[in-house]
Amino acid sequence: xxxxxxxxxGLSASERAYAFIRERLFDGTYAGGMMLSEGEIAxxxxxxxTPVHEALLRCEFEGxxxxxxxxxxxxxxxxxxxxxxxxxxxxxxxxxxxxxxCESGHAGSQLLAAVDRQAELLTxxxxxxxxxxxxxxxxxxxxxxxxxxxxxxxxxxxxxxLRIPNxxxxxxxxxxxxxxxxxxxxxxxxxxxxxxxxxxxxxxHLDHAMTSLLRAL
Amino acid sequence: xxxxxxxxxGLSASERAYAFIRERLFDGTYAGGMMLSEGEIAxxxxxxxTPVHEALLRCEFEGxxxxxxxxxxxxxxxxxxxxxxxxxxxxxxxxxxxxxxCESGHAGSQLLAAVDRQAELLTxxxxxxxxxxxxxxxxxxxxxxxxxxxxxxxxxxxxxxLRIPNxxxxxxxxxxxxxxxxxxxxxxxxxxxxxxxxxxxxxxHLDHAMTSLLRAL
DNA sequence: TCCGCTCATCTTGCATGGAAGTTGCCCGCA
DNA sequence: TGCGGGCAACTTCCATGCAAGATGAGCGGA
Numbered sequence: 097x098x099x100x101x102x103x104x105x106g107l108s109a110s111e112r113a114y115a116f117i118r119e120r121l122f123d124g125t126y127a128g129g130m131m132l133s134e135g136e137i138a139x140x141x142x143x144x145x146t147p148v149h150e151a152l153l154r155c156e157f158e159g160x161x162x163x164x165x166x167x168x169x170x171x172x173x174x175x176x177x178x179x180x181x182x183x184x185x186x187x188x189x190x191x192x193x194x195x196x197x198c199e200s201g202h203a204g205s206q207l208l209a210a211v212d213r214q215a216e217l218l219t220x221x222x223x224x225x226x227x228x229x230x231x232x233x234x235x236x237x238x239x240x241x242x243x244x245x246x247x248x249x250x251x252x253x254x255x256x257x258l259r260i261p262n263x264x265x266x267x268x269x270x271x272x273x274x275x276x277x278x279x280x281x282x283x284x285x286x287x288x289x290x291x292x293x294x295x296x297x298x299x300x301h302l303d304h305a306m307t308s309l310l311r312a313l
Numbered sequence: 314x315x316x317x318x319x320x321x322x323g324l325s326a327s328e329r330a331y332a333f334i335r336e337r338l339f340d341g342t343y344a345g346g347m348m349l350s351e352g353e354i355a356x357x358x359x360x361x362x363t364p365v366h367e368a369l370l371r372c373e374f375e376g377x378x379x380x381x382x383x384x385x386x387x388x389x390x391x392x393x394x395x396x397x398x399x400x401x402x403x404x405x406x407x408x409x410x411x412x413x414x415c416e417s418g419h420a421g422s423q424l425l426a427a428v429d430r431q432a433e434l435l436t437x438x439x440x441x442x443x444x445x446x447x448x449x450x451x452x453x454x455x456x457x458x459x460x461x462x463x464x465x466x467x468x469x470x471x472x473x474x475l476r477i478p479n480x481x482x483x484x485x486x487x488x489x490x491x492x493x494x495x496x497x498x499x500x501x502x503x504x505x506x507x508x509x510x511x512x513x514x515x516x517x518h519l520d521h522a523m524t525s526l527l528r529a530l
Numbered sequence: 531t532c533c534g535c536t537c538a539t540c541t542t543g544c545a546t547g548g549a550a551g552t553t554g555c556c557c558g559c560a
Numbered sequence: 561t562g563c564g565g566g567c568a569a570c571t572t573c574c575a576t577g578c579a580a581g582a583t584g585a586g587c588g589g590a
Contacts, residue, residue, distance in 0.1 A: 107563080107574075108382075109573075109574065109575095110573080110574085112547090133541065133542090134541080134542070135541080135542090142522075143574080143575090144574060144576075145542085145574095145575085145576085146363070146574055146575070147573085147574070147575095149367075149542080149543085150366075150367060150370060153367060153370070153371070154370070154374065157371065157374060159461075159462075159465075159566075163542090164541095164542090164582090165325075165541090165542065165543080165582090166540090166541050166542045166580080166581045166582055166583095167540090167541060167542075167581085167582060167583085168540090168541060168542075178461075178462075181460045181461060181462045181463070182462060184409075184460055184462075184463070184545080185460065185462045185463055185466070186355075188381075188405050189405070189407070192401075192405055204562090236575090243398045243401055243471065244376075244395075244398060245376075245395075245398045245399060245401075245402045245466075245470055246398070246401070246402055246405075248463075248469070249402070249466035249469065249470075252403065252462065252465070252466065253462055253466075256462075258339055285537080297579045325543070325544090326543075326544065326545095326558080327543080327544085333578075350570080350571065350572090351571080351572070352572095354568090360544080360545090361544060361545045361546070362544095362546085362572090363543080363544055363545065363546090364543080364544070364545095366572080366573085380572090381550045381552095381571095381572090382552090382571090382572065382573080383552055383553095383570090383571050383572045383573080384551085384553080384570090384571060385570090385571060385572075390554060441534080484574080485555075
């Protein structure tokens with residue numbers, strides 16, 4: 097293949113390598129403690145080692161792997177401390193986000209719609225879609241602040257627990273339904289522009305999220 | 314030079330390229346709106362294009378440049394919105410940091426020492442050292458939380474204004490002395506474990522920082 | 531048995547060349 | 561004068577080759 101032709105999906109080789117690695121970091125194929133080799137990934141992803149190296153550098157910056165010179169990339173296991181740090185960070189950002197949303201008064205209906213969409217996925221049992229809808233809800237909340245820096249920091253934080261093996265809802269029966277209700281509480285508080293209730297709903301949701309994540313760990 | 318020998322400074326070629334670019338982004342050599350070419354940077358930094366490309370990717374992730382395929386890297390001008398976003402992000406993180414420090418009660422003396430060190434640099438007129446001491450103070454405050462994610466997000470935020478041309482203190486006479494006093498107010502409040510005072514001191518400091526940065530813009 | 535050394539093998543880091551995309555200039559033409 | 565096409569120059573992106581660091585197996589000696 098020619099060196100610069102983008103693939104059929106329109107993605108560059110570097111982006112394909114990044115997506116390839118990310119997918120495997122989050123589905124458990126590349127589990128914590130594993131040592132990855134650029135060469136193997138390159139072969140599996142059908143690109144050369146250069147874009148794989150770039151993708152790994154990015155994964156290192158995002159805290160998913162640690163690169164050891166001339167040795168390879170270690171997939172970092174998720175620690176309890178890390179989960180706590182993530183939830184602390186999320187609490188700061190999401191609390192600000194609902195405060196902002198209550199103040200501006202524009203995000204309520206959008207959030208309620210996101211909850212409804214997520215609720216429709218409750219019966220399907222499709223973890224991936226449910227998880228994606230969860231992301232939509234939270235990311236939408238933070239995006240509504242219009243603060244690109246916070247959005248980036250938030251994405252950084254939220255991606256960490258994706259590395260937890262078997263973090264799907266099946267290991268925590270009933271959690272999915274509970275998530276919907278907690279999201280709805282947040283969305284309704286925002287729609288009613290009740291700051292105190294919104295803050296409390298975020299705190300409750302994140303407390304439960306931490307418990308659930310720590311249990312899965 | 315052999316392909317893998319680290320330079321005399323012990324840094325890899327990639328790290329040298331990154332430091333090289335960063336230095337020029339922050340001293341105004343690579344000013345907002347400029348188009349950078351990997352080849353030119355590679356020649357100037359005496360490394361090949363590969364590590365320069367990696368460094369630019371990292372700078373893009375950090376929000377300093379934007380890469381356009383087959384065209385080059387555009388140095389992003391700092392916008393008013395961006396400054397506001399940075400200060401919002403800093404406010405969230407630093408407020409949490411002082412709350413945490415007041416609670417734990419361990420960071421006060423360390424912060425006071427950092428203020429004293431910075432005060433000694435006041436007369437020197439060396440912007441770089443004063444700016445570095447400023448960084449020490451704030452970074453120390455955030456590091457004391459022990460939350461690596463917050464430290465990373467904070468570093469991301471704080472680096473943005475470094476791209477403002479002529480942001481040095483000379484353009485804002487008296488600001489340096491004011492900074493010291495505001496830092497001291499924060500440190501003292503933390504030392505006395507007075508949460509309300511610490512929060513207020515942070516708010517004041519960041520308000521003034523925003524005004525100063527917007528004036529420099 | 532156990533320790534230490536050598537060496538084959540694996541790994542990355544980086545330089546380089548080529549393919550291909552993008553731009554803007556320049557010239558011809560209406 | 562104004563416009564459009566072609567082309568040259570410039571750029572990145574990626575594949576590949578090579579040098580050198582890191583590792584672990586296996587052997588020899590005590």
